[in-house]
Amino acid sequence: AxxxxxxEDQVNVAEGNPLTVKCTYSVSGNPYLFWYVQYPNRxxxxxxxxxxxxxxxxxxxxxxxxxxxxxxxxxxxxxxxxVSDSALYFCAVRDMYSNDYKLSFGAGTTVTVRx
Amino acid sequence: DTAVSQTPKYLVTxxxxxxxxxxxxxxxxxxxxxxxxxxxxxxxIMFSYNNKELIINETVPNRFSPKSPDKAHLNLHxxxxxxxxxxxxxxASSQQxxxxxxxxxxxxxxxxxxxx
Numbered sequence: 001a002x003x004x005x006x007x008e009d010q011v012n013v014a015e016g017n018p019l020t021v022k023c024t025y026s027v028s029g030n031p032y033l034f035w036y037v038q039y040p041n042r043x044x045x046x047x048x049x050x051x052x053x054x055x056x057x058x059x060x061x062x063x064x065x066x067x068x069x070x071x072x073x074x075x076x077x078x079x080x081x082x083v084s085d086s087a088l089y090f091c092a093v094r095d096m097y098s099n100d101y102k103l104s105f106g107a108g109t110t111v112t113v114r115x
Numbered sequence: 116d117t118a119v120s121q122t123p124k125y126l127v128t129x130x131x132x133x134x135x136x137x138x139x140x141x142x143x144x145x146x147x148x149x150x151x152x153x154x155x156x157x158x159x160i161m162f163s164y165n166n167k168e169l170i171i172n173e174t175v176p177n178r179f180s181p182k183s184p185d186k187a188h189l190n191l192h193x194x195x196x197x198x199x200x201x202x203x204x205x206x207a208s209s210q211q212x213x214x215x216x217x218x219x220x221x222x223x224x225x226x227x228x229x230x231x
Binding site: 032034036038042043044045046049051088090094099100101102103104105107108 | 119146155156157158159160163165170171205207209211218219220221222223224225
């Protein structure tokens with residue numbers, strides 16, 4: 001079984017401040033982890049992923065995430081948030097050993113960056 | 116160039132009708148998916164096809180029937196539409212080459228279905 005938890009429904013930050021969106025996961029084997037962003041009335045856009053290798057992953061629009069196996073976490077971070085980062089963020093996981101390629105998504109975190 | 120496209124973008128219909136949503140990807144991927152996003156924005160996988168073979172079939176009413184005529188297309192047909200079918204339906208695709216570092220699913224813009 002695989003699952004993702006995003007413990008915060010909403011995150012509010014001021015522009016220029018650091019942004020963190022939390023994600024914890026559960027898989028039977030090893031995880032493939034993903035972050036997606038959804039702007040209003042749009043599809044999901046891929047931000048970054050962890051498959052293997054360095055625990056710190058850098059992605060689009062200045063975002064990065066750190067894979068922490070001991071804490072089963074994959075938090076999304078941005079050092080200096082922009083108003084344009086306001087959107088809905090999804091974390092997703094797939095068990096490396098699953099044979100159906102299914103991604104399980106978290107419930108999403110709404111990020112609001114105020115000017 | 117659009118990578119994953121869906122038609123129609125909006126679909127408003129009456130209960131009991133039958134409708135189809137089409138999806139096409141030009142990324143050369145071998146796997147395609149249908150997701151449903153409900154009013155609370157929760158995303159749930161419905162179906163997945165790998166090289167035209169059904170590999171994921173979640174607990175979805177059998178009124179929903181996917182069809183993959185070729186690797187680049189995955190259509191979703193819904194019979195006898197119900198109010199609860201109102202949602203946004205997303206198509207996605209990925210390349211699931213064994214041992215690759217790919218895996219990323221790319222999503223279409225969504226089809227907003229409203230059943231009246």
